[in-house]
Amino acid sequence: MIVEYIRYRIDQVDAEEFEAAYGRAAACLAVAPQCVEYELTRCVDEPEWYILRIVWTSADDHLQGFRGGEHFAAFFAEIKLYVRQIEEMRHYKRTAVRGAGGSVPSLYEWAGGAEAFEGLTETFYAKVLADELIGPLFAHMDPGHPKYVAMWLSEVFGGPDRYTRERGGYHHMLIQHLGKAITEPQRRRWVSLLMDAADEVGLPSDPEFRAAFTGYIEWGTRLALANSQPNASPPMQAPVPHWGWGVAPPYVR
Numbered sequence: 553m554i555v556e557y558i559r560y561r562i563d564q565v566d567a568e569e570f571e572a573a574y575g576r577a578a579a580c581l582a583v584a585p586q587c588v589e590y591e592l593t594r595c596v597d598e599p600e601w602y603i604l605r606i607v608w609t610s611a612d613d614h615l616q617g618f619r620g621g622e623h624f625a626a627f628f629a630e631i632k633l634y635v636r637q638i639e640e641m642r643h644y645k646r647t648a649v650r651g652a653g654g655s656v657p658s659l660y661e662w663a664g665g666a667e668a669f670e671g672l673t674e675t676f677y678a679k680v681l682a683d684e685l686i687g688p689l690f691a692h693m694d695p696g697h698p699k700y701v702a703m704w705l706s707e708v709f710g711g712p713d714r715y716t717r718e719r720g721g722y723h724h725m726l727i728q729h730l731g732k733a734i735t736e737p738q739r740r741r742w743v744s745l746l747m748d749a750a751d752e753v754g755l756p757s758d759p760e761f762r763a764a765f766t767g768y769i770e771w772g773t774r775l776a777l778a779n780s781q782p783n784a785s786p787p788m789q790a791p792v793p794h795w796g797w798g799v800a801p802p803y804v805r
């Protein structure tokens with residue numbers, strides 16, 4: 553991915569028409585398969601300055617794909633009047649320095665932190681061990697297993713990276729699933745018992761939290777099933793995934 557920044561200096565008298573033109577041109581970005589996202593911002597300190605930020609799938613996709621593609625003519629027709637007012641137009645590569653700020657709590661914090669996830673997995677694995685369909689898979693599980701899975705979930709949902717530091721991270725989790733040949737009914741039961749446990753221990757029940765939580769569990773269990781099949785060849789090294797709120801951040805009054 554590559555980020556394009558275009559800085560414009562627009563006379564105040566033209567500002568309204570400039571924004572309207574970009575409003576129309578944006579329809580072309582919205583359907584261009586090379587465009588990831590776009591945003592036009594206006595400087596509050598010196599309102600004649602605008603910055604258009606467009607994230608492209610790659611610089612080539614922008615320069616060849618978009619500019620040579622079916623949407624460019626309509627896009628350019630809307631904004632060509634303003635090309636001479638461009639002060640900078642460059643592609644920037646993202647660096648590792650990026651992330652979310654502290655204005656939105658992590659799912660980990662929202663859930664109640666390490667204690668909440670430990671309570672969840674303790675209740676969950678008691679159900680798992682008593683279950684006739686998936687209990688046998690866990691018959692020889694390490695007594696620390698509920699705690700380790702709580703560490704994993706905490707890290708995934710934005711808590712401390714203890715599973716990575718103390719337990720071997722993704723690689724260790726992955727090898728525990730290899731060759732287990734988990735079936736779809738077993739996966740479903742795992743999910744269903746976890747959701748029962750979430751209700752029982754009182755994990756937050758707001759739609760936003762549960763949607764994000766369930767989204768990860770659905771994703772994770774489907775990967776666990778796929779990776780556990782005899783012919784699977786998943787990547788052996790990867791970071792622990794980080795799951796966020798997605799399209800529905802927490803509702804805060």
Ligand code: HEM
Pocket residue numbers: 686689690692693694697700701704705719724725728729732734738739742768769770771772773776777
């Ligand atoms: C989101 C989904 C899942 C997550 C986050 C998850 C997480 C984990 C983790 C972190 C471990 C290793 C614990 C350690 O450090 O020792 C593990 C092991 C294991 N998982 Fe999963 N798992 C998931 C889905 C499943 C499913 C669907 C099944 C089977 C129905 C399953 C069966 C097992 C088994 C049998 C082990 C080995 C337990 C032992 O013998 O100690 N997992 N899982």
